[in-house]
Amino acid sequence: MQVTVTGRNIELTPALKDYLTDKLQRSQKHFDHDLSAMALLSVAKNPSVARNQTAEVTIKLNGSMIRGEESTENMYASIDLVADKIERQLRKYKTRYFHKGSKSKGRNGHGVPDTAGQVEYDSVGESEDNFSPKIVRSKKFMLKPMSAQEACKQMDLLGHDFFMFINDETNQVNTVYHRRDSNYGLIEPED
Numbered sequence: 001m002q003v004t005v006t007g008r009n010i011e012l013t014p015a016l017k018d019y020l021t022d023k024l025q026r027s028q029k030h031f032d033h034d035l036s037a038m039a040l041l042s043v044a045k046n047p048s049v050a051r052n053q054t055a056e057v058t059i060k061l062n063g064s065m066i067r068g069e070e071s072t073e074n075m076y077a078s079i080d081l082v083a084d085k086i087e088r089q090l091r092k093y094k095t096r097y098f099h100k101g102s103k104s105k106g107r108n109g110h111g112v113p114d115t116a117g118q119v120e121y122d123s124v125g126e127s128e129d130n131f132s133p134k135i136v137r138s139k140k141f142m143l144k145p146m147s148a149q150e151a152c153k154q155m156d157l158l159g160h161d162f163f164m165f166i167n168d169e170t171n172q173v174n175t176v177y178h179r180r181d182s183n184y185g186l187i188e189p190e191d
Contacts (some may be wrong), residue, residue: 001028001035008042010053010075016041019076023083024057030087030094035059037086041075055082059090063144066090067158093157143173151176152184 003021005012024037037059044052051071055078059066066089070081145168146154155163155176162177167188175187 001025001037003037003039005039005041008040009045010041010043012041016075020055020079020083023079024086026083027059027087027090030090031061035061041079043075053078055079057082057086059086061090061093064093064154064157066093089157089159096153145171148174148176148184148186 001021001024003017003024005017005020020039020041024039028035037057039058040054040056042054042056044054046052051073053073053075054069054071055075056069057067066086068082068085068089070078070085072078072081143164143166145166147168151163151165151174154165155161155178162175164173164175166172167174170188172189174189177185177187179185
């Protein structure tokens, strides 16, 4: 497995890189071809954040994206947790969704982006009459044409509650989401 490691607010020692690579190497056993992983190790400088050591790993695989993120007080523990999460997701991908001989139908090789934009509400010192939500994080990404079934698969692989995509049948932006009854919902625009 080819691993690209980036550090933010942390010195990347050879021992840390080797530890991460060795842990991720276990995931390679599920596939015949070499996988390419991007890892970001970061330390939050805010002393009020207890779990300030974060390990993020992203693997692009056949147009899909496998992603894991874990935070603890210790970078080695974060690496252990994220490596286990990635291995579970790759095993799930291989057993549920990977079919030998099946090819993407003329789709581009762009990875499926992380779509977990978050909206948080800050109401400290405000009355309910003056309450207004504030967008604290925004993401832009390229939408990939796919079927609703494939979008559900991508949503499950990323571990998100919703997923935006371009419906390959209608060429319109759609969103799939998890319902409380453990099924999926599809949101389509009206014509």
